[in-house]
Every structure is written in structure tokens, then in C-alpha cells.
Amino acid sequence: MSAATEAIVLPDSVDVVEPGRANWSLRVGGVLVGLVVVVALVSFVWTPWDPYLVDGTNRLMGPSSSHWLGTDQFGRDVLSRLMVGARTTLYVGIVAVSLAAVGGIPLGIVMGMAPRWLQTVLVRANDLLLAFPALLLAIMFGAVFGASTTTAMVAIGIATIPVFARITRSGTLQVMSTEYVLAARAGGRSAPAVAVRHVLPNVTSLLLVQASVSFAIAALAEAALSFLGFGTAPPIPSWGRMLNEAYSVLAVSPLQALWPGLAIATAVLGFNLLGDGLRDRLDPRLADAR
């Protein structure tokens, strides 16, 4: 048989890393997110003070050697509360994004693989939900089920499902038009097998980017809800809650509002940059443009 020499030569390694082009979004985003995660983890084993310790003699103090970021109007240590608040932010982000992914990804795949008429119905319904603001849903949930961290993150998660469904569908349509899906069907693969073996692995990078961006939105939404009183209930520390409490003493002690504000900005910026960086890294279409 004329199995030719061309087939025998295989490269031993393939260099897929493009030469020295720094991905600053990814690096800065990674560092900021890493900072928030480390602070949250450290808060489990150590905080400078007990975050719930009320001290009537040391109210609204400025930064000092004993209270590095000062104390609030109840005399509680601000740094300790910020550290514990990072947990709340991450907790809400993780649960909300997981909920959105678990609901949205299968829905998006169905929206990309179902018969044409069903696709049309589902896409229209999804667009309708997409137009519904997350904050409004969360406020409704808060009014019905009572304000708590749980209602806030469930509401944010549910409101994010259509976002994931939409992005998954666009990826699914792209994968379904490829010849490898045709080849899989010609090989006898059923539709569910195509979804799991071909569609899902090829849309993951798209979803990773979306997860990071949604995480930032969820963190911001939690802060906003807690600020409005529909999120985390006192005395549990949450950055949005701290901002709300600082608001009432803004004229006396403006620094109180600065710290949680900075913390929220750091987390949101970090996750957004991380998402951007991941997009640059993972999206092959952008890789070509580089």
C-alpha cells in the first residue's frame, strides 16, 4: 500500500504559546480577584478584631495602630468587617453564577439544537426574560420571601439564567454548523451525545468568560441590594450594607464610605478584567487578530 512518508513525520511538540505578548487584563484581574479570595480565606482563621464586637467607647474612630481602618458608629473594627464581607461577596457570586450556569447552559444548548419552531419559541421567551432587570427581581423576591443573602443570590442567579442561555445558544449554533458535528451524526451519534461530546467542550471557553463577567455583576448587585436593605441583613458584614451604614454618618466620617466602596470597586474591576483577559486568551477569533 502506498501509505506515504508524509504521514510518518510527526512534530514532537507543538508550540502554541504566542511569543511575549503580555495579557495585562488577565494579570491585573487575576491579582485583584486573588486578593479578594485570599482576604476571604484569611478571615476564616484570623481577623484583627471580632467583627461583631460592639465598643461604645471607640465609635467612629479614624485609622490608628489598633484599628487600621478605624471603627464604625458601633465601635466595630472596619478592617475585620471588610474581611468577613469579602466572604459574602464571593459566596453570592459563586452561588448566583452556578445557578445561572446550571439553568442557562442546558437551556442554551436546547435553544441551539431543537427543531426550528421550538427554537423560535424558546428564544423569544428568553429575550423577554433577558429584558427583566435582575435588581427588580431581587427586590420582588426580597418583598415576598424576606430580605436575606440567600434570596438575593437566588434572585440574581435566576435573573442571569437568560444571559447564559443566550451565549450558550450562540456557541451551540456555531458548533452545530461544523463538519465535525456532521461527521459525528454520520457516525451514528445521537443528539444528546453530540451535545455532551462536541457542543459542551467547544463552548466552555465562551462560558468561562461569561462566568467571570457575571460574577462581577452579581457582586455589584449584592452590594446594591444590601445597600437598599434587600440583601444581607445586619449584623452580618456585607460591603453594600457597610456602605449603607456609612451613608448615615457621611458628614461626620466620610472615610467610613471609602473602604467598602474601594472593596466593591476592587472585586468588580478584578472580575471584569479577568473576564476580558480570558476572552483574549481563549477566543480563537481574537487570537488571530492579535
Add this chain to the structure above:
Amino acid sequence: MTTSTTPTPPDGDQPALLEVRDLVRDFPRPRSSLLRAPEPVHALRGVSLDVRAGQRFGIVGESGSGKSTLLRLLAALDRPTSGTIRFRGREVTGVPERRLGFLREDLQVVFQDPMGSLDPRMKVRDIVTEPLVAQGHPDRLGRLDELLEAVGLPARAADRYPHQFSGGQRQRIAIARALSTRPAVLLADEPVSALDVSVRAQVLNLLADLVDEFDLTLVFVSHDLSVVRRVCDTIAVMQEGEIVEQGPADRVTTRPEHPYTRQLLGAVPSLERALAGQDAAGLAAAAGAAAPGADADREVRR
């Protein structure tokens, strides 16, 4: 001039493996006017043909002639607007996917673009054995080694990803996958058109050798008559969704009956013609002039 659009009658007791009758496929065009439904694109306008066991059936035509549409219909990857396809006497058209097992096992496809037809996230091992997994065959790994050897790839290729191979190698992987279920029929959709000229001959020879070795029936689609002439014994020429000429490869390439076939032949460069100072364009023009009916035919159709 006679243009035979009727299928060649099956000789004697040899029944046709693939019977295609009056196949029509229209694709809807997006609506551009509010009041008038748009005229659909007629990709196939009533195609009939028979492919007998052991035949090497070539389908030639320029891009847009409907040859790839025909091939997808043969593989039951698309549904015709009307007409029927029978495989071993069993109806294929309109049969739900779960009852197409007989076809999936016995008929496989090699696609045009070997980058696009291999999932970039799968290892060669999983790509090649995919039809075996899908159809629940035992002893996949033993078969994997056989297949890689048959297409001339080393066993260690199994642990690599498609992007680590050249175009010719990738097409070998696609061929190995197509052969995994020991099919009776291999459909090839422009299998060498995306490859460098230097490796086309190798892949074509490999394909021809494998067809011999495994007693395959080959349906080979290409825009390039010189490629089809090399591997096929029967040729059907397609133009604008119809088969305009069909017959033994020798006859079609030496004594073409339809002006369009002559045009395609004229586009094939050859050494003698090149030495005589003629180029492909000149020859095509000469073929067109020799058959004045050709252009008129096409006008009428529009």
C-alpha cells in the same frame, strides 16, 4: 446530441446499492419583500442515479451545482424536498434518526476540510473510534491500531490533537474514522480539495488502495474532473442541480456528449496542450464554440 439523464440500468442480477429517484432539494431564501414570498434556491432539480456495489462513482460539477447537497442527502444528514433514496432496497428518506442504524453502520463520509471535520477538543483516539462508540462496538482499541496502520499513521498519533497534524495527515485521520465501522459505502466530499497539491496524490492513492482492500463502494464528489477521472470508473456530471451526463469514466472523458462536460474537460490542463501553447481558458472557449447550444441551454433554464 443525446444527454442521458436516466440512470444506467443495473446489469443483470446485480441490484443497485444506492437508488436515487427524482431527488429535489430547495433551500428557502430569506424574505426580502413583505408581500412576496422569495423564490427558493433549487439546489437539486430532480436527480436520479444508481450506485451498484463495488462501483467507484464520481460526481463532478462546479461549485453550486448541487453535488455536496446530493452527498449530504445520500448520507441522510439532510432531508430532501421530494424524491426518494433507497439503500440496499430500504427507504432512507423521511426515516427518523433512531431507525437509520443500518445506514450509519454501512455508509460513512469523508468531508472536504480536514480541519473542520475533526473536533479540535478531541484526541485522535476518540475521533477515530467515535462511530464505534456511537454504535456500541466491542474492541475499539484493537480496531484503532488497525485503522491507524491502514491509513499510514503511527500508533502514537492516537494521543495527539488534530491541530498537531498537517492537512494530509488530518485527512488520513478522517479516513480512518470513516472506515472504523467497516462500511460498505464511502462517500467522499471533495476529500483532497483543501489539501496542498503535493499531498493530494498521496491521499488519493491511499483512498483508492483502501477502496480496493476493503471492497468499498465509493461515491466521490469533486469539482475537478482530473481527480475524479483518476479514481472513478463511472462519472456523473452535474450542472445547476441536474445530472447532465452520466456514463463510464473512459467514455465521458474521451467522448463527452454534453457541452458542459466538454467545458469541464477543457479546463483540465494537460502536458500536450500546454506544449502546444494552449491554456485552459482558450480550450474552454474552443469547447464552447464547438457546441453553440451550451450557452442557449443555460439561458433557457434561468
